[in-house]
Amino acid sequence: MRWQHPVFVCLILALTLIVIPAASEEAGVSVLDPWVRESPPGVTMMAGYMALRNNTSRPQVLMAMSSSGFATVMIHRTIVKNGVASMVHASQIELKPSASFIFSPGGYHLMLMNPKRTLRAGDRVDINLEFRGGLVLPVAFEVRK
């Protein structure tokens, strides 16, 4: 049989060794540079940004977010069409295997409504990222001006 050739066996073993640690790597999704823009006084709408990287070989889907720091956390996307900005709600974000996804000003952002306390530059606020399959990543977002 072709598949029993020693080279293939070694190859499959090697692949298994590579794939297993990646798939079982802690969290499976990395969060890079999570930050929240400090808001002017009296403003109850804030935006959070970050980059997500899927370290696994399976798609990962960001389904929901929760935080004790805000009444509501949603995924929004700023869309500029014919020079006019609007925001649309995104129900989930799918990260393809080994892919990255960036939340940045003028694009996708976490819409953070009604902060429970005044957040100033330098503060940290925790937001839980909930993925399909039960993975929950607690992430400390840094407040920046």
Next chain:
Amino acid sequence: MISTVALAAMLGAVWLAGIYRGHDSRAMLLPDQVMTIFSEPKPLTAFALTDHKNRVFDFASLKGKWSFLFFGFTHCPDVCPTTLAVLARTRDNIAKNRAGAEDIQFVFISVDPNRDTADKLSQYVAYFHTTFLGVTGNDAQIANLAGQLGAAYQVAFKPGLEDYPVYHTTTVFLVDPRARFHAIFTLPLDAETISRRFKALQELERAKAT
């Protein structure tokens, strides 16, 4: 394709040469993505709004100053704070090495007067820059100035709903000291480019006047 790249490279080289020559403002005003200058600036007509200190902001308020106008609303979490932060840096850049910079003003025009009271606007604009003005008015007053500038916006107000959506242009409008609509800045906005291009335009206009 190749010719487009070559043309872009050539334009880039000419533009850079302009900067290095330093004195020829015209060379620095070649078209780019950020700023569009109108060859025939459009004179604005009467309008009246109210600023964050409940003072009148009208046609006369534009005279004698270069005005950077931006339409938005304070409940805007992404585009407005991003743009106002860029404009604050722009102002600091322009004011650098120049005493006062009294001949420029930055005006945030709220299209959401229902939520953006004078008090609210006052706190909001001061957060970005102490010199910024926040103005608003009733629907007809806002529509008047927005219409003259071609500034698109829509407030999807729903009674009882606190977080109704507001759509607004991302363009920054530049009105010259003769109250003429002179140029626009479009995304992606960056403070260094805006201030550099603005200074070049200002120099050119000064040269024309003398």
